Amino acid sequence: MNLVIVDYKAGNVQSVQFALERLGVQATLSADAETIKAADKVIFPGVGQAASAMTQLKARNLDKLLPTLEQPFFGVCLGMQLLCQHSEEGNTDLLNIIPLPVKHFETDLKVPHMGWNQLENLQTPLFEGLQEQEYVYYVHSYYVPVSAYTIAQTSYPEPFSAALQYKNFYAAQFHPEKSGAAGSQILKNFLAL
Amino acid sequence: MLTKRIIPCLDIKDGRTVKGVQFENIRDAGDPVELAKWYARQGADELVFLDITATNEGRKTFAELVRDIARHIDIPFTVGGGISSVADVEVLLQNGADKVSVNSSAIKNPQLVAELARYFGSQCVTVAIDTKYKEATGWKVYTRAGTIETEHQTVDWAKQVVDLGAGEILLTSMNNDGTKAGFALDITSEVAHAVTVPVIASGGAGSMAHFADAFLKANADAALAASLFHFRELAIPDLKQYLKQQGVAVRI
Numbered sequence: 001m002n003l004v005i006v007d008y009k010a011g012n013v014q015s016v017q018f019a020l021e022r023l024g025v026q027a028t029l030s031a032d033a034e035t036i037k038a039a040d041k042v043i044f045p046g047v048g049q050a051a052s053a054m055t056q057l058k059a060r061n062l063d064k065l066l067p068t069l070e071q072p073f074f075g076v077c078l079g080m081q082l083l084c085q086h087s088e089e090g091n092t093d094l095l096n097i098i099p100l101p102v103k104h105f106e107t108d109l110k111v112p113h114m115g116w117n118q119l120e121n122l123q124t125p126l127f128e129g130l131q132e133q134e135y136v137y138y139v140h141s142y143y144v145p146v147s148a149y150t151i152a153q154t155s156y157p158e159p160f161s162a163a164l165q166y167k168n169f170y171a172a173q174f175h176p177e178k179s180g181a182a183g184s185q186i187l188k189n190f191l192a193l
Numbered sequence: 194m195l196t197k198r199i200i201p202c203l204d205i206k207d208g209r210t211v212k213g214v215q216f217e218n219i220r221d222a223g224d225p226v227e228l229a230k231w232y233a234r235q236g237a238d239e240l241v242f243l244d245i246t247a248t249n250e251g252r253k254t255f256a257e258l259v260r261d262i263a264r265h266i267d268i269p270f271t272v273g274g275g276i277s278s279v280a281d282v283e284v285l286l287q288n289g290a291d292k293v294s295v296n297s298s299a300i301k302n303p304q305l306v307a308e309l310a311r312y313f314g315s316q317c318v319t320v321a322i323d324t325k326y327k328e329a330t331g332w333k334v335y336t337r338a339g340t341i342e343t344e345h346q347t348v349d350w351a352k353q354v355v356d357l358g359a360g361e362i363l364l365t366s367m368n369n370d371g372t373k374a375g376f377a378l379d380i381t382s383e384v385a386h387a388v389t390v391p392v393i394a395s396g397g398a399g400s401m402a403h404f405a406d407a408f409l410k411a412n413a414d415a416a417l418a419a420s421l422f423h424f425r426e427l428a429i430p431d432l433k434q435y436l437k438q439q440g441v442a443v444r445i
Contacts, residue, residue, distance in 0.1 A: 139360075179268075181267075
């Protein structure tokens with residue numbers, strides 16, 4: 001399988017690559033349009049700040065390319081948020097692949113939402129073999145509300161989108177690469193799509 | 194529900210764990226990667242690696258070690274010790290660390306916290322605070338491995354670094370550290386209520402009840418211990434079962 005991790009200098013690319021290695025899969029790191037287009041599957045990680053990540057994507061013309069992709073695509077953490085329409089973080093316009101807003105947690109609870117929390121209402125092949133209430137690792141201050149595209153949710157304290165799917169675009173707010181056995185299973189499920 | 198985190202801390206010198214860690218079923222207890230894997234299997238929620246190497250040569254070894262750890266474990270980990278610039282952090286994050294912890298360098302140059310948050314995001318910036326109580330001064334912040342008293346009051350300093358962009362506070366009470374008499378519940382509670390980011394309680398863990406107190410009485414979001422886990426005085430699966438019975442949300 002030709003698996004490409006989008007490398008645009010705003011991600012914990014290394015951790016995702018290592019997680020795939022543990023599954024016996026070698027992935028290519030690339031920001032090159034042709035390489036990404038030719039991939040069987042694309043993983044789009046991200047940590048950091050939405051506006052600076054968009055700047056990095058635009059500098060590489062990836063903001064034009066990514067919405068046109070048709071192969072299975074997996075956005076992780078900030079990589080999920082970037083697929084949406086607009087983020088309150090830095091009042092930033094995003095890739096607008098999935099017509100959803102990204103909002104800041106307004107709660108008395110601690111922000112960032114950091115640590116292990118549970119998945120609920122699991123849908124689609126991405127969560128094959130996982131139980132309801134499975135724990136995954138989160139670290140984020142912004143979230144996508146529950147919508148028609150939500151394929152798993154988590155509560156903090158209100159439910160938000162733990163994962164999204166729209167056509168070939170899959171995405172997770174949590175970090176499957178840091179979520180132990182459950183996370184590995186989710187990555188395996190994506191690779192099997 | 195978001196669970197409370199249990200965090201073993203490993204001291205690293207020249208790429209090896211120190212403190213004469215005692216483990217069965219581990220080929221080489223001095224090998225941080227073997228230990229990290231073991232802790233991950235035991236149900237540790239995160240790990241902290243503290244580099245106590247003094248030499249530049251050793252620092253390079255540490256960056257390589259971070260890469261090796263990231264390659265082999267599938268839970269998050271924080272690295273700290275001797276970090277004083279954006280460039281230092283970039284190397285560690287690129288090698289696969291999830292968070293970095295800064296301590297003395299934040300005291301020396303508070304703007305470093307803001308810079309790190311701007312470059313890498315608050316989610317990966319933990320500020321470690323060593324605090325010590327004296328009758329005359331109250332809870333003051335100490336620097337340079339706890340050898341020098343600063344002018345900062347602990348709660349004020351915690352608020353200041355959070356305003357600058359810290360995403361987490363690792364609070365170690367020097368009065369309690371090594372005593373096994375329990376965490377410093379009063380200052381942990383004060384800091385946990387004063388800031389909006391998660392707080393890790395550290396220093397003084399000696400029993401399972403101490404962890405329950407840190408979570409239920411002091412409202413800590415995570416609790417860290419070293420020798421208690423390393424010397425197998427307390428096993429993480431037992432600790433988590435106990436905490437669950439006490440009504441603490443934990444990942445089992």
